[in-house]
Amino acid sequence: MTSISTYIKNDLAARLRSGRALPASLTLDALAHHYDVSFTPVRHAIAELVKEGLLQKGSNRRLTPVKLPVSTKAGAKLDACEPSSLPKPPQDPYDGIVNDLVQQSLQGEAIYLREEATAEKYGLSRSAIRHIFHRLAGEGMLNHIPRHGWQLRPFRQSDLEAFIDVREVLELKALDLSRDQLCNEQLQRMLEANTQPSSSPTAPPRIDESLHSYLIEASQNVYIREFFERQGRYYRLLFEWEDRDRSTALETARQHREILAALLNQDWARARQELSYHIRDHHPVFSQIAQAVNSNHKHTANPGDPA
Template sequence: MAMYIKDDLAAHLQSGCQLPVQLTLGSLAEHYQVSFTPVRAAVAELIDEGLLKKGPNKRLVATPQQSSEDSGDSEPLLPEPPRDPYQKIASDLVRLSLRGQPIYLREEATAEKYDISRSAIRNILHRLAGEGILNHIPRRGWRLQPFRQDDLQAYIEIREVLELKALELARPKFETKELQRILQANTPGNSTTQPLTVDESLHDYFISLSGNTYIQDFFDRQGRYYRLLFEWEDHDNDVALETMRQHREIITALLDKKWARACKALSHHILNNHPILSQIERTASAARPVSAAKNLAVKQRPPGRKPRDQKSKA
């Protein structure tokens, strides 16, 4: 990020164009949406290269640049903003999770693969752990949550019950303006090159409006991993289009106060909108390794001795 800030400011300074922000640490940090640390590093390099200097009052001042034929009113060639590797890593881990096997990740190897620092990859892995796709195992690294078809179906069944209840509780509190905003956000644009982005805020909206802390707690704790899977699934354009259509059907029924139709549409949406995940072969039992803990318990059981929970026959 420091390198991007430095290159971006350098492009403006060398072209003679007006800077997009005042030359203060606070203004620069606010403009680039970062802390002071990368701003200070960028400014220090620009001072070393002679593009900036400190004035008598210690304020930053742009150093006058020699004019060239290419300078003038032409727009400067600006660098591309750095891309957050979180989405790429999250998408890759979802794909690995779909194999249905618990995989361990090492920070050093993962950082090297994505060409980022250890501290950066550690922050991303902590974020993914908060989403429920990773578990941190002391002295072993990070364990990937394996996808199980049976677990998905069980989650969907409970999700349907709780979201229908949340919809019922939220019914008197719906605001027309907010529903219309979500409806508009789920309308595909005219661009054929930009990927579709599904607005999933409808679900969070009525779960929050329900006021039921137990429903909210379930989705906060159990729904994060599946939310990540569903977002990955929506990367498919056809799936995204169908998701938007189903969202609009639910919202339109709510705006028309057709409560039974809204409940039916919501139920259909939850149960039938996972064409990619539901097609994954049911290899859970075949791919699942035998529990090492269970084997160890059996081996340690004294010969001829029955388990505690098994009653001896008279």
């Protein structure tokens, strides 16, 4: 994946070589604002562009483009090794940050996150990090503590088990309430969207999680819907992360197909049984992590501490 600094460097290089429009100013502050990042990736990009002879620093330390040969200007044929179009921006940093925070959350520690340090770590501006933090607060991953900043929600196996207890009751109830509202065409679409890979033994399966939200919406029960909207977001992030484990993802796709096949056949007893099994017995990764965390806590405890 292209880093932020590499993208900035490649974007500016393409503009300088082809004569395309540059950001309004080449100052450090203006470029950081233009790309919505911190100063660090801009500094790295500028250093590379100066080294390659595309930018130069004047006696007043201001950056100016180096005058290039006419053959590289706009309207002329570009060298084969030079980019003919502007590079695409790197992927949304949200996914990478979520992945890191989930793994920290799974350590079971309620740590505090500083906007400035996190922005520096990921090469983003503080405003961009603040936007992501607010988004994660809405998902239940972070809590905003007045005068203290952002606190990462720690994973607790006991919390997961309590959530699963309530989730099982409410989703089974949603299934019962939604029987007359289910559409076979939508069920068939979801069945086909959960597939095992056939092209390669290492290829990831396709997973469609929309079955759960479909049953909840079809139940037309506002209290069931509100529970999952308020309490389910944090665990949804964890479950999506857990499905990155290939064996878990394969089992997720298989279990979804079993539930959907039973619904299509209107075999309600089997559908309830398969749904219950899927909800209750499908979190091996979390169980292993909880065991590892508990074991680590025991090893690091003081000899006089109670076990």
